[in-house]
Each structure stands twice: as structure tokens, then as C-alpha cells.
Amino acid sequence: xxGNVWPLAGIAALSLATLVLGVWGARSARTTSDFLVxxxxxxxxxxxxxISGEYLSAASFLGIAGLVxxxxxxxxxxxxxxxxxxxxxxxxxxxxxxxxxxxxxxxxAEARLDSLPLRRLSTVLVVLVGWLYLVPQLQxxxxxxxxxxxxxxxxxxxxxxxxxxxxxxxxGIRAVTLVQAFQYWVKLFAITLPAFVLLVVFLVxxxxxxxGMNAPRPAAFDHSTTVRxxxxxxxxxxxxxxxxxxxxxxxxxxxxxxxxxxxxxVQPGEYSVPAGAALRFPAGSPVPVVSDAKxxxxxxxxxxxxxxxxxVRTYSIMLATFLGTMxxxxxxxxxxxxxxGYRVRRTILFVLALLGTFYLFPTVFGMLSRLYVPQLxxxxxxxxxxxxxPQAVLGNWVGGLLAAVTAAGAFxxxxxxxxxxxxxxxxxxxxxxxxxxxxxxxxxSVVATVLPALLALQVSDEDISLSVGMAFALAxxxxxxxLVLGVWxxxxxxxxxxxxxxxxxxxxxxxxxxTAVWNLPSSGVTxxxxxxxxxxxxxAFLVAxxxxxxxxxxxxxxxxxxxxxxxxxxRLGFMDERAVPAAxxxxxxxxxxxxx
Amino acid sequence: xxxxxxxxxxxxRPRGSATPRRKRVVLADxxxxxxxxxxxxxxxxxxxxxEVLVQHLVRAQLRSALLLGGTTALxxxxxxLAFRLLPELGGIAVLGVRVPWLLLGVVPYPxxxxxxxxxxxxxxxxxxxxMHLVER
Numbered sequence: 134x135x136g137n138v139w140p141l142a143g144i145a146a147l148s149l150a151t152l153v154l155g156v157w158g159a160r161s162a163r164t165t166s167d168f169l170v171x172x173x174x175x176x177x178x179x180x181x182x183x184i185s186g187e188y189l190s191a192a193s194f195l196g197i198a199g200l201v202x203x204x205x206x207x208x209x210x211x212x213x214x215x216x217x218x219x220x221x222x223x224x225x226x227x228x229x230x231x232x233x234x235x236x237x238x239x240x241x242a243e244a245r246l247d248s249l250p251l252r253r254l255s256t257v258l259v260v261l262v263g264w265l266y267l268v269p270q271l272q273x274x275x276x277x278x279x280x281x282x283x284x285x286x287x288x289x290x291x292x293x294x295x296x297x298x299x300x301x302x303x304x305g306i307r308a309v310t311l312v313q314a315f316q317y318w319v320k321l322f323a324i325t326l327p328a329f330v331l332l333v334v335f336l337v338x339x340x341x342x343x344x345g346m347n348a349p350r351p352a353a354f355d356h357s358t359t360v361r362x363x364x365x366x367x368x369x370x371x372x373x374x375x376x377x378x379x380x381x382x383x384x385x386x387x388x389x390x391x392x393x394x395x396x397x398x399v400q401p402g403e404y405s406v407p408a409g410a411a412l413r414f415p416a417g418s419p420v421p422v423v424s425d426a427k428x429x430x431x432x433x434x435x436x437x438x439x440x441x442x443x444x445v446r447t448y449s450i451m452l453a454t455f456l457g458t459m460x461x462x463x464x465x466x467x468x469x470x471x472x473x474g475y476r477v478r479r480t481i482l483f484v485l486a487l488l489g490t491f492y493l494f495p496t497v498f499g500m501l502s503r504l505y506v507p508q509l510x511x512x513x514x515x516x517x518x519x520x521x522x523p524q525a526v527l528g529n530w531v532g533g534l535l536a537a538v539t540a541a542g543a544f545x546x547x548x549x550x551x552x553x554x555x556x557x558x559x560x561x562x563x564x565x566x567x568x569x570x571x572x573x574x575x576x577x578s579v580v581a582t583v584l585p586a587l588l589a590l591q592v593s594d595e596d597i598s599l600s601v602g603m604a605f606a607l608a609x610x611x612x613x614x615x616l617v618l619g620v621w622x623x624x625x626x627x628x629x630x631x632x633x634x635x636x637x638x639x640x641x642x643x644x645x646x647x648t649a650v651w652n653l654p655s656s657g658v659t660x661x662x663x664x665x666x667x668x669x670x671x672x673a674f675l676v677a678x679x680x681x682x683x684x685x686x687x688x689x690x691x692x693x694x695x696x697x698x699x700x701x702x703x704r705l706g707f708m709d710e711r712a713v714p715a716a717x718x719x720x721x722x723x724x725x726x727x728x729x
Numbered sequence: 730x731x732x733x734x735x736x737x738x739x740x741x742r743p744r745g746s747a748t749p750r751r752k753r754v755v756l757a758d759x760x761x762x763x764x765x766x767x768x769x770x771x772x773x774x775x776x777x778x779x780e781v782l783v784q785h786l787v788r789a790q791l792r793s794a795l796l797l798g799g800t801t802a803l804x805x806x807x808x809x810l811a812f813r814l815l816p817e818l819g820g821i822a823v824l825g826v827r828v829p830w831l832l833l834g835v836v837p838y839p840x841x842x843x844x845x846x847x848x849x850x851x852x853x854x855x856x857x858x859x860m861h862l863v864e865r
Contacts, residue, residue, distance in 0.1 A: 209833035213805070220801065220841050224794040224848050435819035436812035436829040447809045455802070478852065482845045489838025496834045621791050697783050700790060702856040705863070 140281040140520060143537030144544045147319065148296055151548060154315055156303050177476055179314045181483030184467045186317030188215075188484075189491060190266075190550035191273040194320060194543045196598035197492070199515035201499020202506075203426040203596070205433035207443065208499070210450050211598050212492040214605075216485060217451075218458025223481040226459050228474030229620045229699035232707070236469050237561050238462065238612055245619045247689040248627030256565040258611050258638060259462045263558040264585050265645075266461065266604035267551055271297075271589035273516060273597045274547040280517055281540060287590055293547070294586035301552045301559075301578045316549040321491055323542025324519075327535040328497040331526050335501055352420040352430060352507040359413045360508045364594055366406050367424040368511065374399045374421065377413040381406070412511065423513040433503065445667060446660045450602060453666035457605030460612025462561065463553035473703040498522055516597050519543060555581045602664065603645055610637030610669040614677045620699060622681075623692050629681025637673025641665050786859045793851035801844050808832060 193215060200208035235241035239255040242248070271293060278289035367389055378394045389405040392412075403424060406412070414420075422428050432438040437447070458464060471477045502509065502518035505525040509515045520543065523535035559578040567577055593600065611634040618625045618633075644665035661668060681688075689695075701707045812818060812829055821828045 206827075206829050206833060209830075210809075213833065213837045216838060216841055217801075217805070220845055220848075221798065223845055224798045228852065434827065435816065436833070437809055440813075444809055444813060448806065451805065475853075478849045482842065482849060485838075485842045485845045489842060492838060493835060496830070621787065693780060693783075696787060697779075700783060700787050702860055704860065 139533035139537040140540030143539075143541035144278070144281070146537075147541040147544050148300075148548070151300055151316070151545070152303060177471065177480045178483055180467070180470050181480045181487060182317040183313035183470075184464075184480065184484050185487040185491070186313040186315070186320065186549050187463055187467065187553040188488070188550070189317065189320050189546055190601065191270050191277075191543060191547045192597045192601040193491070193495065194324065194546035195273055195277070195516045195519050196596060196601065197495035198498035198502060198519045199509075199517070200596055200598045201496055202502040202509065202518050203422075203515045205427055206436045207447060208598075209496060210447055211454065211602070212495065214451055214454025215458070216488040216492055217455050218605075219481055219484050219488065221455050222459040222464070223478060223485075226616050226620055227468060227477045227481055230465065230616065231468050231471060231477045232474045232701075232703070233695065233699050235465075237466055237557065237564075238460070238616075239561060239565060241465075241619065242615060242627075242630070245689075245695055246625065246627040246630055247691055248631075251627045251631050253565065254631055254634060255612075255615075256561050258607075258634065259561045260558055261638075261642075262460065262604055262608050262611075263462045263554045263581075264588070265607060266601060267554045267558075267585040268588050269593070269595070269597045269600040269604075270547050270551045270554075271586055272593050272600075274544065274551075275589060276514070276516065277520065277540070277543060277547075280514075280520065290586055290589050294582060294589075297548065297551050297555065297586075298579065298582045300548055301555050301582065302575055313549050313553070316545045317487060319545045320542045320549075321487075323538045323545065324491065324494040324498075327523055327539050328494045330531070330535060331501055331522060332497055334526055335504070339504075352422075352503055352510065354414050354416060354418055354420060354507060357414065357416045358508055359411055360511045362406050362408055362410045362412065362512055364408050364513070366511075366513050367403055368406055368421040369403045369424050369428055370399050370401050370419075370421045371428045372419045373401060374418050375415060376418065379411045379413070381410040383407070420507040420510055422510040426510055426513075426515070430503070442660045446664050449606075449661065449664035449667035452670050453602060453606040453609050453664065455609075456613040456617075456670060457607075457609035457666075459616055460608030461604070462557040463550070466553075466557050466560070475703050495519070501526065513594060599663075603641070606664065606666040606669065607638060607641045607645075609666055610634075610641050610673045613670065614673045618674070618677055618681075622678075623696060624681050624685065624688060625677065626681045626684045626687035627689070628684045628687055629677045629679075632680040633673045633675075633677025636676045637669045640669035640672060644669075782859065782862055785862075786855060789855040789858070790852060793855060794848065797844055797848050797851065801840070804840075805837070 193212065197208065197212050200211060230241060233241060233244050235244050238259055239252045242255040243252040271290060274293040275286055275289040278284060278292060279286045282289070284292075375396070375398055377396050378392050381392060381394045383391070389403050392399060392404050392406060392410075399421075404421075427433040427438075437443050439446075468477050468480070471480050498519050502515075502522050506518055506521050509518055509521065519539050520536060523539060524532040526532065527535070555578055559574055559581040562581060563574045563577045614633045614637065615625075615630045619630065644662045648663055698707045818828050823831055
């Protein structure tokens with residue numbers, strides 16, 4: 134649709150800059166421990182920028198604006214939770230975790246609860262959470278490249294997978310600390326500049342600012358528009374429309390009526406539209422929307438219009454994102470680059486400020502998209518709003534340039550989060566699964582990239598923010614209980630933690646399978662299946678506490694020592710640096726990376 | 730850059746050697762806390778006195794974390810309910826932006842930074858109190 138050179142040039146320039154920085158930084162990443170851990174001398178601010186750069190994924194850059202376009206003001210809970218997760222991390226986990234000397238989540242499980250089986254369970258969950266997060270990123274990048282380059286989806290996945298692999302192999306976290314800090318500033322620039330320009334253009338075009346947005350009627354096409362449907366959708370029409378339908382095959386899904394073909398007068402209701410159909414709407418006609426989007430502008434503009442189901446969904450998202458951040462594999466690893474608990478707290482304060490600044494802007498894109506690119510509501514490709522908006526608002530070269538900037542930012546978002554995830558998953562796999570059998574983290578990185586890329590070959594119609602939300606829900610229902618209870622409660626046992634993680638995790642995974650297999654209608658109960666955290670997180674905590682209470686004899690004998698180490702102020706020097714390098718060398722993790 | 734980042738603890742190691750050289754990292758100068766040596770020893774040897782001190786610190790830290798986290802969580806959790814019960818909030822505009830968009834799109838971020846700042850202060854105050862006890 135956008136098939137021109139601007140966004141492609143932006144993506145190419147960004148990838149090249151990342152690679153050059155990566156190679157330049159990699160000259161100093163010599164040994165495996167460098168490759169994994171990075172030196173601890175990385176300064177707080179740069180580390181905070183690196184943390185934010187790694188954290189702002191395609192779900193933040195593309196997904197939030199898309200979800201705002203679709204769901205309106207209620208979608209803003211996602212960015213609040215994405216940022217708020219760091220506050221929970223800072224309040225309950227960060228400094229003690231850093232002092233425990235754990236590098237990754239399985240290290241903490243072993244150091245605190247002294248149990249090898251729990252370590253293995255954590256390893257499995259790290260890989261699951263990591264891949265649940267990685268696959269939507271790859272899919273979004275693939276869809277983006279499909280849109281921009283007019284290349285088949287599978288080719289795009291191969292390309293983004295290859296770019297990701299090269300980025301990871303060229304450096305590792307040491308180089309990536311530099312690259313990630315650079316990526317934060319790229320993303321901030323790529324979202325603020327277009328947002329300001331587009332907002333000014335909008336205010337000049339629409340001096341009456343709100344442009345009738347509060348009317349209880351659908352968005353409207355302001356000029357005659359042809360929309361090509363590229364995946365089967367259910368469209369809801371709120372008002373009758375005259376339109377022209379061409380190339381419509383017989384819909385495979387008989388649950389809703391078909392539109393017919395040629396010039397048709399469509400009555401209000403839900404219709405099934407097959408892939409390949411082209412719908413031509415005259416100027417001024419109301420926009421039909423995909424079945425899960427808000428059809429009326431007034432329900433879009435105002436919060437909590439869906440009664441109890443809406444509340445359940447909102448609270449579930451809050452719980453998942455606030456507690457899920459601490460359990461994401463690529464988040465914790467970053468704190469190891471700060472030398473003390475004191476520094477970790479300060480770094481997170483910077484992170485909160487950097488994330489907060491960024492998250493002000495996707496909303497602007499989402500709001501303007503409702504006016505300028507309503508056709509995305511017909512195709513359901515709302516995730517692409519950030520990329521399409523500049524050229525829809527400004528049809529000239531300025532719009533092209535801005536589209537190049539947003540495309541580069543979106544690709545930066547994909548690349549930084551994905552490489553962080555690949556490195557964390559690979560490091561955990563190296564030290565726990567391929568113990569001593571694989572000579573190099575790099576070989577494992579190849580596995581950790583290729584497998585998710587294969588999974589991403591399957592086209593998904595889900596919004597990226599929603600699928601990433603599932604990774605947050607899984608992390609919140611498994612690692613959050615282990616971390617929070619482990620840091621604050623002496624009574625936690627390995628059995629209790631394992632039972633809590635298993636029960637919470639299996640609830641989320643079951644919900645994930647159900648939503649993937651059945652197309653659920655929206656109601657209170659099904660919303661709980663789509664966003665299971667409201668049930669799974671309390672269950673996980675409860676089971677962990679109850680089982681620990683029932684097995685008091687399994688409280689590890691080292692608990693006093695570990696509590697002292699985690700909570701004693703840095704100045705006393707109880708922090709255990711040796712815990713992890715020692716653990717790594719015994720697991721064959723400290724091979725020379727340049728052996729490969 | 731690479732020179733500066735390799736601190737004094739970095740020792741070059743022959744390429745391909747089978748066992749990496751073990752290195753000793755000294756993180757704090759224990760001599761400086763000589764004054765409080767006895768209490769520090771109690772901490773290290775985990776006597777009942779040291780145990781009580783640590784438990785006291787953990788409780789204090791947990792209390793301030795729960796207080797700040799709980800207040801923030803309650804404030805955020807009240808918003809959807811307020812929007813549900815008082816729909817007229819949606820009609821009010823401040824500076825041309827509707828209140829719900831302002832409350833969800835802009836206000837939370839400075840609030841998060843503020844709470845983060847307060848939590849650092851609280852945590853460090855608790856640690857200072859603990860140090861006073863130890864160095865007594």
C-alpha cells in the first residue's frame with residue numbers, strides 16, 4: 134500500500150547503523166563472560182537509556198497507537214502498565230535481587246531456594262516467556278516489511294530473522310549496551326518529531342480541534358477510498374452504506390452473512406468478508422470496523438463504556454503488566470551491569486523518566502489515525518497506523534521523510550527488544566541446557582533466533598499489544614510470586630515456589646491455547662480467558678504461600694545468609710559477586726566466545 | 730573506552746587456556762567499619778542479635794514498599810471505577826483535552842517518577858537507620 138522507497142530507506146539506514154555500532158562495540162567483547170554480562174562499569178544514565186531502549190518493543194512503538202485507534206482511551210492502560218512495571222520492580226525486587234548476585238532468573242531460583250529442579254523449571258519458563266514475547270515481535274516486523282516492501286510475508290520473516298541474527302552475533306550484550314542506548318534515542322526521536330509535525334498539521338487543518346469526534350456515529354472516510362482486505366475479517370456496520378464490492382470470493386466462514394458483490398447497499402449488522410475482496414466506499418460514508426474494534430466515536434472517546442467486562446479486562450491488564458515486567462528475561466539481566474543495589478535504584482528512576490517521556494507520544498498517533506487512516510479499521514491492520522499516518526496526513530515528500538523516520542523507529546524497536554530477548558534466552562540455554570556440550574553462546578543464539586522465526590511464519594491477526602500482553606501475564610503468574618515472596622518472605626520453599634509457578638503458568642498457557650483455537654465472543658468470562666492475569670496471578674501467589682506453609686521443613690538452611698546478603702546496605706559489603714561466575718564456570722558457561 | 734572499562738580487576742588470560750584464572754573481587758573496605766566490628770561480626774555469624782537486626786530492616790523496607798506501592802496501586806485502580814461510575818467526567822475538557830485522556834495519557838508518568846523518587850528516599854533512610862544500629 135505504501136510501497137515506496139522512504140520507509141525502506143529508513144529501515145536500511147537503521148539496520149546499518151546498528152550493525153556498525155555493534156561491530157565497533159564488539160571489538161572489546163572478548164570472552165564469554167564479557168559477551169553475557171558486560172562490564173559493570175557502564176554508567177547509570179547510559180545503562181538506563183539502554184534498558185529503556187531494549188524495553189521499548191514493537192508493541193510499544195506500533196502496538197499502542199494501533200490499539201488506541203481501535204479501542205480508544207481504554208487502550209492507554211497498556212503503556213501505563215509497561216512503565217508502571219518498573220515501579221513495582223524498583224519497590225519490591227531490584228536492589229535485593231542485584232545484591233543476591235543472580236544474573237538471570239534461574240540463578241535467583243537456585244541462590245535463594247537452593248534447588249536444582251526449581252532452577253530447571255525457571256529455565257523452561259524463561260524460554261517460554263522469551264519466545265511468547267519474541268514471536269509477536271518477529272510477526273510485527275514481518276508485517277511491517279510486507280507492507281513497506283510489497284514482498285511476501287515469509288520472505289520478510291526470513292529477512293528480519295537474518296538481520297536479528299547478524300545483530301546478535303556481531304556483539305552480544307556488551308556491544309548491545311552501547312547499541313541499545315543509541316536505540317532509545319532513535320526511538321524517541323522517531324516518535325516525537327513526526328508526532329509534533331502531524332499534530333501541528335492537524336490543528337491547522339481542523340481549527341475546531343475535536344472535529345465532531347464525540348458524535349455517537351462511526352468514523353467516516355473523508356474522500357472516496359478503496360480498501361483491499363488481505364485476511365478474512367468480520368466487519369460490523371452501524372449505519373447502512375452504499376459501496377462497491379469486487380473480487381469477493383465465497384466466504385469460507387458461514388457464521389455471518391456475506392456482502393454480495395458489485396454495487397451493494399449494506400444494512401447494519403455483522404458481515405463476513407473473505408481475503409482478497411476490494412471494498413470501495415464513496416466520500417463521506419461511515420467506516421465499518423473489524424468486530425473487536427469500537428464502532429462509535431463516542432464509545433471510542435470515553436472510557437469504560439463496556440460495563441463489567443471492560444472493568445475486568447482493564448484490571449487484568451493492570452495486574453499482568455505491573456507484575457509481569459519483573460519476570461521478563463531481558464529485563465533482569467540488565468541490572469547486573471550496575472555495580473550495587475544503590476545504583477540499580479537510581480538507574481530505574483532514570484528508566485521511569487525515559488519511558489514516561491516516550492509513552493506520551495504513541496497516543497497522539499492513535500488519535501490522529503482515527504481521523505486520517507480509518508481504512509485500517511476495515512482491514513484490521515491497526516498495528517500499522519504509525520507507519521501509514523505520515524503519508525496519509527501529508528501526501529508530499531515531507532510525509533515520505535516522516536514515514537522513513539517512523540519506519541526506522543519501529544524497526545529499531547523490533548531489533549533492540551528481540552536481540553535482548555535472544556541473548557537472554559541463549560545465555561540461559563547455554564548455562565542450563567547445553568551445559569558443556571556447546572562451545573559457544575553464539576551457536577545457541579542461532580537456535581534461539583531460528584526457532585521463534587519458524588514459529589513466526591504462521592500469520593497472526595492478533596494485535597501485537599495483546600499477544601505481548603500474554604507474555605506479561607505468564608511472567609506475572611510465574612516469576613513474580615517467586616521473586617516477590619523470595620525477596621521478602623523467609624518461609625518460601627522450593628516446593629511452594631514451584632507449585633505456584635506451575636499453577637499460575639498452566640492457567641495462562643491454557644488460556645492462551647483456548648484463545649488461539651476458538652474465536653471467542655466478548656463477554657465477562659471470555660474476557661477473563663483473553664486476559665487471564667486477574668485469576669492466574671492471585672492463584673499463583675496463593676498456591677506458593679499455602680504449599681510453602683505446608684512444607685516448613687523444606688525452608689533452605691541458607692535462608693538467613695541469603696536474606697542478609699540481599700537486604701544489608703551495599704556499604705557493608707555482603708553482596709556476593711562470586712555466586713554467579715562460580716556457578717557459570719561449573720556449568721561450562723565461561724568458554725571463550727572467540728573459540729567458535 | 731575499552732581501556733577505561735577494564736578496571737583493575739581485569740587480568741589478561743592466555744587464549745585457549747582450559748581453566749580461567751579465579752579472581753578475587755573486594756567490594757568494600759571492611760577496615761573502615763572497624764568501629765562497628767562487633768555488631769558486624771554478629772551479622773556475619775548470624776547470632777540472634779544480628780538476626781533481629783536484619784529482620785527489623787527487612788520489615789522496615791517491606792513496610793515502606795507496601796505503603797508506596799499500595800497507595801499508587803489504589804490510586805490507579807480507582808480510575809476505571811471512577812470513569813464507570815461518573816461518566817460525566819468524560820465530558821470535561823482541560824486545555825482542550827478531555828479529562829480521561831489527560832488522566833490516562835499524561836498524568837501517570839510524572840506520578841510514577843515521583844513515587845520512584847520517594848521510594849529511593851525511603852529505602853535509603855531505612856538503610857541508614859540500620860547502619861546506625863550496626864556502627865553503634
